[in-house]
Amino acid sequence: MGILEGKNVLVTGVTMNTSIAYSVARIAAEQGATVIVSNFGRAMSLSNRVIQKLEPVPPLIELDVTDDDHLAALPDKIREHVDHLDGVVHSIAYANPETAFADGFLTTPWSDVSQALQVSAYSLATLTTACKPLFGDSASVVGLDFDNSVSWPVYGWMGVSKSTLQSVSRYLARYLGADGVRVNLVAAGPLDTLAKRAIPGGEQFNQVWDERAPLGWDSKDYDSAAKAVVALLSDWFPRTTGEIVHVDGGMHSTGA
Template sequence: MLTGKTFLITGVLMESSIAFHVAKIAQEQGAKVILTSFGRTMRITQTIARRLPETAPVIELDVTDQEHLDSLAERLGEHCAQLDGVLHSIGFAPEGAFNFLEAGWEDVSTALHVSAYSLKALAVAALPRMSAGGSVVGLTFDASFAWPVYDWMGVAKAAFESTNRYLARDLGPKGVRCNLVAAGPIRTTAAKSIPGFEQFEESWDSRAPLGWDVGDPVPTARACAALLSDWFPATTGEILHVDGGVHAMGL
């Protein structure tokens, strides 16, 4: 499905990462993948990269560092002539952002910068290498509702989803699609950093018509791989739910 394509994949930290499984599926389907990491996590990502079917190169990218963004296209040239897609699997909020009424702007602005604005920043930075027909795919947690404990991260995800729609508008004429996958809760490193995340784990399976396994990132990863492929040539600005059906249910 992905033979001959090259993808830039962010957010590979552990084998439990959704991004790791997107990279694995992409390679199994014939693609070349390039991973990103930065700072102290570089060594972790380089180690995890060796657990893929084929060891993937890792380049440094902090999406809040404009120098990293400005040089991304040039540095990608060391590994590929062009990109066919980018996976945005980046999110962070300081602990204070998980208290809605008491959070200060410093914590909130960090959450918005890393978890929302970075989608635009990454897409624009990769654009010089993107081929016509390329695809930007991001991971979200349905921002249609005020979830327990999610607080300003939920607001950041709402901004993230809006950013995707504007990117779809502006990158469509350049032949680039922009879509999101709204995943149910997955027990990843990022999820474990959210205070009270176990509330989602305990209730999601019982609410999902298809059931839900918080320890299985593969269904979400498959959806990402499909959106990165050529099988959705006329789909952009979309949010594809992979949550067992919870988004469609009432109380």
């Protein structure tokens, strides 16, 4: 038996087989979970293609976390496949690559800043709230993070969004703990995902990690972060909430 045997899990943001969310969906199923995945818009065709490699092929539902109608309809969409949820994985982030990254921090318009914050951070709260009617006596929500306790070159407003995501997760942990809902984040090091490739100059992160991560770093090792997510979805962390689990080769613990 796997550590997610009998559990139902929604994994958002499964777009490519090089995404952490894809590895989460695969490993969760291997560990016994019934998995549902989501995406929206033009990315749906990419998701539909890539999930055919999973066994079993999970249901794919459309979910735009910035669309109130999508969020309101989410419980009914989930109930078409399972009667409840035990876990939710938030793998959603976006910032305008032309304005919000690199050296544009001081000139990024509010419209792009607000979009980054809504998609990348506020959506953790709205997604969790939308799924809450499906939770039983306990549930686990896990978001994917990049540690932003310090500033980074080129990361710009996505860094601010990640700081906001961390704060949102702590407040969700506070307000949902009485309902048996745990809310945690997994802060992965830089992986060669579609999202990272969209960051101008994002390859700089790999060099920093290569030089400083005590355990070393493999930018194509998606499974290490995914295994941490799956562990937090399981019953093996029953009293852990509001936490950030670092899967970054130890980079967060090192100085200059």
